[in-house]
Amino acid sequence: MTHYQKDTLFSQPQTEQKAFRFDEQVASVFPDMIERSVPSYQETLKGITELTKHFAQANSQLYDLGCSLGAATLAMRRAVEDKPCQIIAVDNSPAMLAKAQDYLSNYHSNHQVKFIEGDMLATPINNASVVVLNFTLQFISPNQRHSMLSRIYDGLNPGGLLIMSEKLVNTQPGIQTIIDEMHLQFKRDNGYSELEISQKRASLENVLISDSREIHLERLRKIGFRECDTWLQYFQFASFIAIK
Numbered sequence: 001m002t003h004y005q006k007d008t009l010f011s012q013p014q015t016e017q018k019a020f021r022f023d024e025q026v027a028s029v030f031p032d033m034i035e036r037s038v039p040s041y042q043e044t045l046k047g048i049t050e051l052t053k054h055f056a057q058a059n060s061q062l063y064d065l066g067c068s069l070g071a072a073t074l075a076m077r078r079a080v081e082d083k084p085c086q087i088i089a090v091d092n093s094p095a096m097l098a099k100a101q102d103y104l105s106n107y108h109s110n111h112q113v114k115f116i117e118g119d120m121l122a123t124p125i126n127n128a129s130v131v132v133l134n135f136t137l138q139f140i141s142p143n144q145r146h147s148m149l150s151r152i153y154d155g156l157n158p159g160g161l162l163i164m165s166e167k168l169v170n171t172q173p174g175i176q177t178i179i180d181e182m183h184l185q186f187k188r189d190n191g192y193s194e195l196e197i198s199q200k201r202a203s204l205e206n207v208l209i210s211d212s213r214e215i216h217l218e219r220l221r222k223i224g225f226r227e228c229d230t231w232l233q234y235f236q237f238a239s240f241i242a243i244k
């Protein structure tokens, strides 16, 4: 069983600034990193279980795209123990995917998750009733977001659900500034130093690219989702649901 460490990746002054990558180092501290960085992360997972209970269709497929260590995969799987469904978990980081397989093997289940190491932009999606993008669309290039979500829409069965959590940017500068400041304080309260916060922020620049709530909703509507809205927001971290 893998042991996860405390996230100290950005604690020492860095001589050269490297872009953030989901490599072995990040994978080995990921539970601590996401817990201390993303407010309401646990609530997104609880919501994924609850929503999956309502939307999973028998004999359909459930996708977790950008699964990291498989926390959302596990949250979905809990909801369908007594339903015949195929769960598919995808990530393009070999370090993450290897640890996800190890992590899920610690929990007993009637379901065998199909793990795919690969780019979600190239993953076929079909006969889906629930698709989860838990903080992953933000890492793909903005000009590929529409076609990615369109492919998800096309692969969903009627009545199927997309659950998508994202870090947002607020279009109103005063509100953006204060919400961002509250998130910084959240990180300080969770033990991150000013150096850790600023070095991580710099490494995420041009890697995590946030859209506004309005852009997300407009895109989902344009693609054809019958209904869409946020069901959760804490600071700039939001979670959307969209029904086909």
Ligand SMILES: Nc1ncnc2c1ncn2[C@@H]1O[C@H](C[S@+](CC[C@H]([NH3+])C(=O)[O-])CC(=O)[O-])[C@@H](O)[C@H]1O
Pocket: 022, 034, 065, 066, 067, 068, 069, 070, 071, 072, 090, 091, 092, 093, 096, 118, 119, 120, 121, 133, 134, 135, 136, 139, 140
């Ligand atoms: N093109 C891509 N194809 C596949 N995977 C990708 C791609 N781009 C990035 N990833 C993967 O998306 C994940 C994003 S983390 C998701 C947390 C998880 N959902 C959770 O509920 O714990 C969110 C975060 O770190 O803020 C990483 O594992 C990347 O390797």
Ligand SMILES: O=C(O)C(=O)Cc1ccccc1
Pocket: 033, 034, 037, 038, 167, 200, 204, 208
């Ligand atoms: O740390 C941050 O500021 C974030 O926006 C969230 C995050 C969490 C884990 C990996 C990358 C980004």
